Amino acid sequence: MTSPAPARDRPASPMDRTAPTYIAGHRGLVGSAVWRHFAASGFTTLIGRTSAELDLRDRAATFAFFEEVRPRYVVLAAARVGGILANATEPVEFLSDNLRIQVNVLDAALATGVERLLFLGSSCIYPKHAPQPIPEEALLTGPLEPTNEAYAIAKIAGVLQVQAARREYGVRWISAMPTNLYGPGDNFDLRTAHVLPALIRRFHEAVQSGAEEVVLWGTGTPRREFLHVDDLARACELLLDCYDDPLPINVGVGEDISIAELAELIAEIVGYSGKIRFDPSKPDGTPRKLLDVRRITALGFRPRIGLAEGIRATYAWYREQLGNRTESPHQTA
Numbered sequence: 001m002t003s004p005a006p007a008r009d010r011p012a013s014p015m016d017r018t019a020p021t022y023i024a025g026h027r028g029l030v031g032s033a034v035w036r037h038f039a040a041s042g043f044t045t046l047i048g049r050t051s052a053e054l055d056l057r058d059r060a061a062t063f064a065f066f067e068e069v070r071p072r073y074v075v076l077a078a079a080r081v082g083g084i085l086a087n088a089t090e091p092v093e094f095l096s097d098n099l100r101i102q103v104n105v106l107d108a109a110l111a112t113g114v115e116r117l118l119f120l121g122s123s124c125i126y127p128k129h130a131p132q133p134i135p136e137e138a139l140l141t142g143p144l145e146p147t148n149e150a151y152a153i154a155k156i157a158g159v160l161q162v163q164a165a166r167r168e169y170g171v172r173w174i175s176a177m178p179t180n181l182y183g184p185g186d187n188f189d190l191r192t193a194h195v196l197p198a199l200i201r202r203f204h205e206a207v208q209s210g211a212e213e214v215v216l217w218g219t220g221t222p223r224r225e226f227l228h229v230d231d232l233a234r235a236c237e238l239l240l241d242c243y244d245d246p247l248p249i250n251v252g253v254g255e256d257i258s259i260a261e262l263a264e265l266i267a268e269i270v271g272y273s274g275k276i277r278f279d280p281s282k283p284d285g286t287p288r289k290l291l292d293v294r295r296i297t298a299l300g301f302r303p304r305i306g307l308a309e310g311i312r313a314t315y316a317w318y319r320e321q322l323g324n325r326t327e328s329p330h331q332t333a
């Protein structure tokens with residue numbers, strides 16, 4: 001495989017840690033990790049609003065917020081997000097909500113002179129049968145995976161709007177494409193969860209109830225790459241400090257695992273020793289999505305949290321939530 005074209009980075013210009021920095025979606029999996037990491041890195045003026053306080057689908061409210069707060073930096077981690085089933089069954093909401101959130105935030109950021117902005121896409125924006133590992137250049141080179149086409153189209157529109165704003169207005173905004181994420185703060189609601197938290201919950205409940213069998217979706221053969229959200233948060237800071245290129249940049253670990261292997265690993269960590277059965281009537285989704293991470297690796301990024309370690313920490317967090325039964329952004333109902 002040939003090396004990717006070198007990123008046209010301008011020299012690193014680190015963010016001013018005292019400047020107002022808006023983390024859109026700061027209670028979600030990604031936003032909460034970015035908030036924790038940025039706070040630990042010395043950001044003194046972090047700004048967040050819940051969706052109840054500021055519905056980013058509301059254009060007038062979004063503009064009023066940007067005019068009042070005038071953030072200098074923005075991490076756009078607010079979105080309607082979900083696993084394969086939610087994506088496949090609610091395409092209207094995934095398309096419409098995400099388009100509106102993005103357009104409103106990006107337009108308001110432009111109108112109020114936001115200097116640096118990071119738009120978060122997802123590895124599902126790449127074609128279903130993209131070459132593996134998937135280079136950034138694969139964007140818009142083939143048909144999408146049908147189960148998440150609506151979400152992917154919305155995300156692609158966001159990437160294009162960031163690129164267009166760079167070209168037309170010279171703003172230093174960027175897009176990152178994270179692989180499948182997990183970690184504390186994840187969504188364990190089985191109707192909307194991604195596979196990793198869903199499996200933690202399924203195996204945990206099977207241990208609790210003494211069930212002899214757990215049924216999982218699909219064939220178990222699809223392969224996925226999993227990045228701990230704390231590693232993503234480090235990548236977000238690095239990118240905002242020193243990546244300045246129209247090409248969206250992949251963020252992953254560079255290794256994948258089959259869903260069947262993931263299930264074995266999670267079952268072992270949770271202590272489930274019963275049978276695991278796959279239900280092939282449920283969708284598999286994309287057969288494989290392993291990101292080519294050479295571009296971000298060249299910037300010095302290395303994930304630090306291994307998969308088994310990350311799953312153990314996430315399981316510990318999940319059990320803590322069950323113990324507390326407090327308001328988590330993602331209810332475990």
Ligand SMILES: NC(=O)C1=CN([C@@H]2O[C@H](COP(=O)(O)OP(=O)(O)OC[C@H]3O[C@@H](n4cnc5c(N)ncnc54)[C@H](OP(=O)(O)O)[C@@H]3O)[C@@H](O)[C@H]2O)C=CC1
Nearest residue numbers: 025027028029030050051055056077078079081122180181
């Ligand atoms: N999770 C994953 O595996 C991956 C995620 N990503 C990307 O990362 C970003 C964040 O995802 P993630 O953290 O997992 O998602 P979550 O569902 O955990 O969090 C989404 C956040 O968005 C906020 N939000 C949703 N709708 C609105 C709205 N109408 N107005 C204001 N805020 C809203 C929510 O706010 P509140 O809690 O206040 O309701 C919530 O905090 C997304 O862009 C997603 O595409 C990319 C790749 C993989």
Ligand SMILES: C[C@H]1O[C@H](OP(=O)(O)OP(=O)(O)OC[C@H]2O[C@@H](n3cnc4c(=O)[nH]c(N)nc43)[C@H](O)[C@@H]2O)[C@@H](O)[C@@H](O)C1=O
Nearest residue numbers: 082083084122124148193194195198216217218283284285
């Ligand atoms: C991040 C990414 O996330 C989504 O894409 P996905 O990777 O296909 O999603 P997923 O995590 O839900 O599933 C991964 C695999 O796992 C299998 N699977 C088994 N058992 C369960 C299960 O119990 N729950 C779930 N959710 N999946 C299960 C499932 O059948 C599939 O083969 C998109 O929303 C997309 O838009 C996106 O961006």
